[in-house]
Amino acid sequence: MKITIFEEKFSMFQFQKIYVEEILPINERGSANESFAYREIDHSAQADFYFTNLKKRLLSISMWSKFAGGDNFIFELTDSQGNLRSSPPIITDKIRIQLPGPKDQEGLGFDWVEVVRMDEGHFKNVQFYLLEVSPCDCPYQNSEKTAHFYWENATNTFVIAKQENIVQVSIHGRNEVPNISDQSLTDKIRNFVMANTGIIAGSKIQWEVFTDNLMKEENE
Numbered sequence: 001m002k003i004t005i006f007e008e009k010f011s012m013f014q015f016q017k018i019y020v021e022e023i024l025p026i027n028e029r030g031s032a033n034e035s036f037a038y039r040e041i042d043h044s045a046q047a048d049f050y051f052t053n054l055k056k057r058l059l060s061i062s063m064w065s066k067f068a069g070g071d072n073f074i075f076e077l078t079d080s081q082g083n084l085r086s087s088p089p090i091i092t093d094k095i096r097i098q099l100p101g102p103k104d105q106e107g108l109g110f111d112w113v114e115v116v117r118m119d120e121g122h123f124k125n126v127q128f129y130l131l132e133v134s135p136c137d138c139p140y141q142n143s144e145k146t147a148h149f150y151w152e153n154a155t156n157t158f159v160i161a162k163q164e165n166i167v168q169v170s171i172h173g174r175n176e177v178p179n180i181s182d183q184s185l186t187d188k189i190r191n192f193v194m195a196n197t198g199i200i201a202g203s204k205i206q207w208e209v210f211t212d213n214l215m216k217e218e219n220e
Helices: 044-058 061-068 185-215
Strands: 005-007 031-041 074-078 094-098 111-123 126-135 155-163 166-176
Touching: 031 044, 031 185, 044 126, 044 155, 044 166, 044 185, 061 074, 061 185, 111 155, 166 185
Parallel strands: none
Antiparallel strands: 031 166, 074 094, 094 111, 111 126, 126 155, 155 166
């Protein structure tokens, strides 16, 4: 089904069109990041179809590397024990991430996040689906240390939202604090540098690319 766009609003660094704050975690400490992409579609039935298709694309974790811009960012879904999975994620699944730059020793070369919340429903006149992840331990280690450059209380919330004929993809980083407690000296330095680089520029650009590419149809 081809989506007909009557007004294209699809470019890097967009502002939020559908406000979804009430379903997001509160930012209590550290930095917050927001990335958005949206489209206005000429028929509500097409908007419904587009919303459903975006949800399927979001749940295809193997596609996240493509959405993020290619081989520089590699996302792989595993179960809670670290075994690779190809099915849609469930709560307690983990995602191992290969990032450019220095590698996380605690994560054996990966940064790790856990799927901590999946939800869908309505509020006001907005339909939404969300997937939320949070930094976690590496399942290959006999350790409960967080294997990520952010601490364990940080979250990334991916939201697909539809309001009338507007469909929006957004990603919301909350409580982004460098993971420098109870880590090796090498990981402390690495995590501080990676977290602060992400806060300044890299994370924002990466997730803007992700939202834009997730919104695109296969033939674009």
